[in-house]
Each structure stands twice: as structure tokens, then as C-alpha cells.
């Protein structure tokens with residue numbers, strides 16, 4: 001399939017941050033074959049006049065838990081401990097693969113609707129998650145965890161079998177070795193993850209330094225911060241993405257930089273669960289690779305990367321009382337190039353360049369909140385909404401366009417399944433509590 005997008009305001013996010021005010025993008029199969037000023041001689045199957053709309057790389061959500069979509073709104077106004085242990089875990093005890101498949105499909109619908117083309121996501125029930133991404137055509141990096149409740153001697157074998165059954169060689173679905181956190185995974189478990197990462201040449205991901213409680217307990221029990229602990233364990237010897245990184249000190253940031261660890265900032269989730277504010281400016285000053293994540297909708301409550309872009313800049317400006325920090329361009333790069341590097345795909349996605357994967361979005365500039373347009377980059381970060389996205393393309397396939405989803409199921413059937421499933425889960429919990 002060949003697609004030609006023309007009459008577009010093209011933001012490439014390439015090394016020169018080239019912008020073509022009247023630009024074109026040509027797609028052939030899964031790749032971009034041309035980006036630049038107007039040009040003819042491309043016989044496309046689909047020709048799109050963008051009428052001045054923005055065309056830019058798809059947004060990359062570097063930390064999510066997509067099967068949790070049906071938990072949106074089930075635990076409100078509580079801090080992390082109460083939110084997870086008292087409210088979310090009872091559901092997690094009884095969810096099924098079918099629940100998680102439809103929940104993931106709903107996440108995919110929300111993501112492609114809002115301009116997200118790929119995500120690094122972790123949760124249990126990886127078979128249904130993987131199947132949903134394969135059905136939809138959206139790109140995902142899926143964290144495969146090590147089961148900690150099985151005997152240590154069979155853990156690695158169990159992981160290998162599961163990974164082998166998940167990995168069907170689909171280029172749109174790649175894998176991470178996932179450790180949930182240092183407070184749920186013991187030292188042996190972390191080491192098992194690291195040795196699997198080494199054997200398979202896979203990157204690792206983990207929640208780290210999300211709350212003061214986590215850091216305080218680590219210092220009390222081990223005499224070191226969580227970042228120092230993972231360094232000691234050799235965890236950072238393999239490419240790693242940490243999610244949150246809220247409570248870190250100067251030395252922690254230096255360690256993260258030294259090992260080229262990517263940090264996924266989840267500003268919306270951290271604010272809502274009152275976990276704190278990540279030191280985004282300090283990370284940027286040290287040159288740490290930053291990317292953006294939404295976390296799950298149980299804690300955020302949306303997979304809205306435009307809102308994350310707004311928050312990561314404005315919260316930092318307000319917190320430091322310095323309007324100069326974290327520019328719109330910084331933010332756009334976090335949501336595109338930063339995410340691509342975190343996913344170990346910086347040579348494939350995150351920018352519009354010939355030879356790269358055709359993961360891109362078209363953003364309408366027609367709504368009143370876009371006018372007048374004096375500064376396009378500012379408008380994207382501070383004025384735009386996820387609903388301004390009118391087209392989302394992943395690997396050359398259109399997954400969303402002007403109200404229509406092309407993700408393997410109708411939007412109405414996805415919603416219907418999710419509603420039925422969450423109702424059943426709530427009824428079960430209610431019955432067991434009565």
C-alpha cells in the first residue's frame with residue numbers, strides 16, 4: 001500500500017528538527033520513503049490532502065499497563081498504598097484472559113484515537129495482551145515478568161517457555177524483561193531477570209523511586225537508595241527503562257546517566273496518587289534520556305499523551321518557579337525520540353525520515369483552541385487535545401481516521417465487552433464481601 005500525505009505542516013523530529021510548512025510524506029508498505037517539500041511522481045493508493053494540518057511522528061507511551069483499562073475510576077482519591085493493596089489487588093485476583101484481552105483492546109482504541117502509535121506496557125496476562133496488539137496492528141513492547149511464586153530452580157525455564165509462546169516473530173510486538181519493583185521482587189528475582197536479559201539480549205523495565213515510602217524502606221533495609229541498589233545488583237548493565245524516577249538525588253541521576261538508563265516520566269499518575277514531582281529539569285541538565293508515560297488509567301485516568309506533554313512542562317515550571325525550564329520542543333522530543341530510544345527502536349521510529357517505519361499522526365489545526373497559530377510547537381504542547389488527532393498510522397497501516405477505527409474489532413463491541421466484564425468483576429467482589 002502506498003500513501004501520500006501532502007499540503008501538511010510536517011514536523012520531522014529528525015536530528016536537525018526539520019520542519020516543512022508545506023510538506024509531504026510518502027509511505028510505501030510499512031516504511032516512509034520520502035519526507036520534504038512538495039514533489040510529484042508518486043503513484044499512491046491513498047492520497048490525503050492535509051489542508052495545512054500537522055503531520056508528525058506518532059507519540060510513544062513509554063509506561064502503561066494496558067489491560068487495566070477496565071479499572072478506570074474504581075479507586076479514587078487514595079494514595080498509592082491504599083489504591084493498590086486495598087482497591088486494585090482484589091480485582092487482580094479474579095481477572096481472566098478474556099477480561100484482559102478486551103481491556104487491552106479498549107486501551108488500543110484510546111491510544112490510536114489520541115495519536116499514540118506505540119507503548120511499553122507491562123502487566124500479567126501477557127498472552128491476551130500480545131494477541132490484542134497483534135489483532136490491532138498497533139506497535140507494542142511487552143514486559144514479560146518472571147514468576148516469583150514458582151520455585152527458583154524452574155523460574156527461568158517457565159519464563160523461557162512463556163516468552164517462546166508469546167514471541168511469534170511479529171515485528172510490531174517486541175519484548176522486555178519486566179520486574180515489577182524492588183518492593184515486590186526479591187534480590188534473587190531481580191538477578192533472575194538480569195540473567196534472562198543477558199541471555200536473550202533483551203532490555204529490562206522496572207518501577208523505581210515512585211514513592212517516598214519505597215525509597216525510605218530501601219535505605220532502611222539496605223543502606224542504599226533504590227538506584228544504588230540496582231547498580232550494585234548489576235541490573236543496569238543491560239538497557240533499562242525505569243518508570244517514575246520521582247524521588248532521586250543527584251548521585252542517583254548520575255548513576256542513571258552513567259548506564260544510559262531511560263526514565264519514563266508519569267506526571268499525571270504521580271500527581272493523582274500524590275507520589276510527588278519528578279525532577280525533570282535535573283534529568284535534562286544531566287542528559288538523561290527522558291520519555292513520557294501515562295501509567296494505567298486506574299491511576300491517571302487516561303492514556304492521553306497530550307495531557308502528559310502539557311503536565312511535564314507546566315508542573316515543572318510551576319514547581320521550580322521558573323518559566324524557562326522544559327520547552328515545548330523538549331517535551332515533543334521526549335514524547336517521540338525519547339520514547340523510541342527507551343523502546344530500543346531509535347533507528348526505526350520516533351522521527352519522520354525516509355527508511356524509518358511509517359508511524360505517524362495527523363493533528364487537525366481547525367478547532368478554535370488552535371487559532372490563531374503563532375507558535376505550532378507551543379500549540380501542540382499547551383493547546384492541543386488528544387481529540388485533535390484525525391489520523392493515526394502504524395507501520396504504514398491506518399488504524400484510526402476521522403472517527404473510524406481499523407483495529408480488528410468495532411469500537412462498540414470493544415466497549416460492550418469491557419462493560420460486561422467489569423460489571424461481572426464488581427459483582428463477584430461485592431458478593432465475596434457480603
Ligand SMILES: [Zn+2]
Pocket residue numbers: 063064065207243295296
Ligand atoms: Zn506503572
